[in-house]
Amino acid sequence: MSGPSPNTHRCIAMASREQKIEIRGGSGTIDGTLVLPGVLVPGVLFVHGWGGSQQQYLARAREIAALGCVCLTFDLGGHAGTQPKRETVSRESNLYDVLSAYDALAAHPSVDSSAIALVGSSYGGYLATILTSMRPVSWLALRVPALYIDTGWELPKLQLHQDQDLRTYRRSIVAAATNRALRACAAFKGDVLLVESEHDHLIPPEVIKSYRAAFTQARSLTYRCIAGADHGLSDETSQRVYTGHLVQWLSEMLPDARRDRGTAPATAATARQAPAVEPVDQVEPEAPPKAA
Numbered sequence: 481m482s483g484p485s486p487n488t489h490r491c492i493a494m495a496s497r498e499q500k501i502e503i504r505g506g507s508g509t510i511d512g513t514l515v516l517p518g519v520l521v522p523g524v525l526f527v528h529g530w531g532g533s534q535q536q537y538l539a540r541a542r543e544i545a546a547l548g549c550v551c552l553t554f555d556l557g558g559h560a561g562t563q564p565k566r567e568t569v570s571r572e573s574n575l576y577d578v579l580s581a582y583d584a585l586a587a588h589p590s591v592d593s594s595a596i597a598l599v600g601s602s603y604g605g606y607l608a609t610i611l612t613s614m615r616p617v618s619w620l621a622l623r624v625p626a627l628y629i630d631t632g633w634e635l636p637k638l639q640l641h642q643d644q645d646l647r648t649y650r651r652s653i654v655a656a657a658t659n660r661a662l663r664a665c666a667a668f669k670g671d672v673l674l675v676e677s678e679h680d681h682l683i684p685p686e687v688i689k690s691y692r693a694a695f696t697q698a699r700s701l702t703y704r705c706i707a708g709a710d711h712g713l714s715d716e717t718s719q720r721v722y723t724g725h726l727v728q729w730l731s732e733m734l735p736d737a738r739r740d741r742g743t744a745p746a747t748a749a750t751a752r753q754a755p756a757v758e759p760v761d762q763v764e765p766e767a768p769p770k771a772a
Contacts, residue, residue: 520592522549522618522734523585527578529602529626530637530772533560537599540723547731549597552585556604558637568636571607571628578607582615594618597730602626602683602711602772603637606661609691613664619733621673621726624683624711625691626772630660650687656694665694672701673729675722677709682772702729711772 501512524544526537534553541551555561557577558569586593597619600608605625612620629644640646656662672695676688695701704725709718 520595521590522595522597523588523591523593524549524551524597524599524730525578525582525585525608526551526553527581527598527600527604527608528553528556528559529600529604531559532601532604536601540599540726543723543727544730547727547734549730549734550585550588550591552581554581567638570634570636571640572634574603574637575607575610578604578611579614582611586615595734597621597733599623599726600625609661609664609668611664612668612670617668618670619673619730620668620670621675621729622691623675623722624677624680625661625674625687626683627654627659627661627687627690630658650684653686653693654690656690656696659690662690662694665691665698666696668695669697670699671733672698673726674701674703675725676703676705677711677713677718678705678707679709680711682711 498513498515502509503512504510524541526534526541528534528536534555537553541553545551554577556569556574558566558574562569582596582598585591586596594616595618596616598608598611598617599621600606601623603626605622606627608620608622609625611617627650628640628646629649632640632643635643654662656666674688674691674695676685677683692701692703706713706718706721706725709715709721713719713722
């Protein structure tokens with residue numbers, strides 16, 4: 481007896497879940513049962529930098545969603561629609577923004593709340609590291625993460641550049657035990673991607689070295705330096721290189737979260753074969769603000 485044809489589609493048994501719904505039909509409300517795959521997928525939260533917005537990450541989020549996950553971008557308080565609050569917003573209130581966004585993503589019915597990734601740039605990377613001490617995070621991708629002195633936590637963020645000598649502080653290696661963000665890094669046990677810009681005038685190499693030294697318990701640490709890039713990735717080539725690093729790293733990390741869940745995650749190559757919804761060169765540059 482011959483075997484199945486090579487062209488025969490194979491059916492893979494997979495758990496399912498059901499959701500009762502009501503449908504408004506021609507004879508009134510009728511009952512229905514929505515049968516969904518029982519597999520939950522990872523969630524990825526993007527945190528933009530100071531002076532930025534979620535628009536800078538939308539194209540990347542769409543590409544990463546093609547890997548088989550739910551992505552969430554959002555605007556920090558004091559930005560975009562809440563720009564008038566920029567003069568008064570503090571690190572404390574922005575951390576609460578990130579915390580709230582995380583909770584919204586984790587609560588999504590399709591998201592596996594035990595498989596959350598954070599992607600943050602500059603100020604957003606700083607906030608993301610602190611969040612790892614408050615919520616479960618499996619993967620942490622940081623691009624040119626900023627570093628601040630712990631004092632003045634409730635002060636307006638802009639005031640920090642007047643009250644703190646951040647330029648000097650960032651030019652020295654900071655011990656993890658002396659900084660809230662670095663202490664969170666020291667306790668983090670997931671996988672880390674750390675991306676530096678070669679010509680960053682706001683985040684000097686010492687800051688990146690402080691972060692690298694702090695991740696003593698990380699499951700893995702991947703470091704990349706984008707040649708010729710400035711803080712805000714203001715040229716198209718730097719934008720593409722960073723997106724490539726991020727997509728490639730996540731495509732390697734995410735399958736581990738779904739290996740036992742019966743899914744067939746996409747790879748970076750197959751994700752890039754998906755219909756293009758927004759070319760990378762149309763992403764708003766993460767232009768460096770006057771104060772990171």
